[in-house]
Amino acid sequence: MTVLTRKQSKTMRRPAPRVIRKRKLSPQKATATVYLVRPKGTPAAIERGRRLAEEVRKELAVLDNESLDDTMRHLRGRSWSL
Amino acid sequence: MVVIDSDVLLLAFAFHRDPRQTDNAAFLTQVQNATAATTVYNLMEVLAQLSFNLSPARLAEWESWLIEPYHLTVIWPRAVENQTAEGFFRTEIFEHPFAKAREHRIAFLDALVIGLAERTPEVESLVTWNARHFKDKTTLRVQTPSEYLAI
Numbered sequence: 386m387t388v389l390t391r392k393q394s395k396t397m398r399r400p401a402p403r404v405i406r407k408r409k410l411s412p413q414k415a416t417a418t419v420y421l422v423r424p425k426g427t428p429a430a431i432e433r434g435r436r437l438a439e440e441v442r443k444e445l446a447v448l449d450n451e452s453l454d455d456t457m458r459h460l461r462g463r464s465w466s467l
Numbered sequence: 468m469v470v471i472d473s474d475v476l477l478l479a480f481a482f483h484r485d486p487r488q489t490d491n492a493a494f495l496t497q498v499q500n501a502t503a504a505t506t507v508y509n510l511m512e513v514l515a516q517l518s519f520n521l522s523p524a525r526l527a528e529w530e531s532w533l534i535e536p537y538h539l540t541v542i543w544p545r546a547v548e549n550q551t552a553e554g555f556f557r558t559e560i561f562e563h564p565f566a567k568a569r570e571h572r573i574a575f576l577d578a579l580v581i582g583l584a585e586r587t588p589e590v591e592s593l594v595t596w597n598a599r600h601f602k603d604k605t606t607l608r609v610q611t612p613s614e615y616l617a618i
Contacts, residue, residue: 391569419586424534444525445481447520448482451489453478461577
């Protein structure tokens with residue numbers, strides 16, 4: 386009886402969820418949890434990108450009467466830079 | 468590596484009368500020498516916002532007009548070894564941002580962006596027009612585009 390009681394107490398002192406949570410938040414593990422996707426960076430891709438970016442800017446001229454700060458306030462739910 | 472917040476990217480394409488346009492454009496040109504990056508959360512925030520004003524075909528070309536002109540690297544979260552999809556989702560969408568919120572009282576998307584940037588070893592700083600708000604909430608150096616240009 387005594388042995389069984391001791392074994393049960395040991396088990397109860399090691400709650401599995403707490404151990405798992407501590408491991409997930411450790412800095413060593415956290416630094417490995419990203420990956421980077423680089424741009425193509427070829428002259429052709431950059432040239433095409435700049436041309437398309439200019440077209441997008443023209444298409445978004447409809448937003449000229451709106452403000453960045455109002456938009457960010459809607460997106461992030463608080464006052465922005467002004 | 469410099470992480471660029473959504474407001475800087477939105478200003479690159481819209482709000483042409485904004486007084487910060489000159490500094491914003493100069494910053495986006497200069498930062499390419501330091502390896503510019505953004506997180507997938509910023510990327511989605513920008514694309515979803517612009518979806519109200521751009522055609523689906525134009526949105527589908529995002530890698531061309533949003534990534535290539537600024538040489539942007541995109542930072543994505545990755546699961547740790549042997550982690551289930553459910554565990555990865557819980558860690559990324561709940562545990563990391565909730566830990567940030569408890570520590571700093573921070574909005575959900577701010578916490579996602581900062582959390583991912585801080586976990587990227589190459590990242591040194593975050594550039595946002597709302598630098599004042601972020602300065603006491605992250606270990607990263609936080610600057611506005613104007614402050615970046617002044618250094």
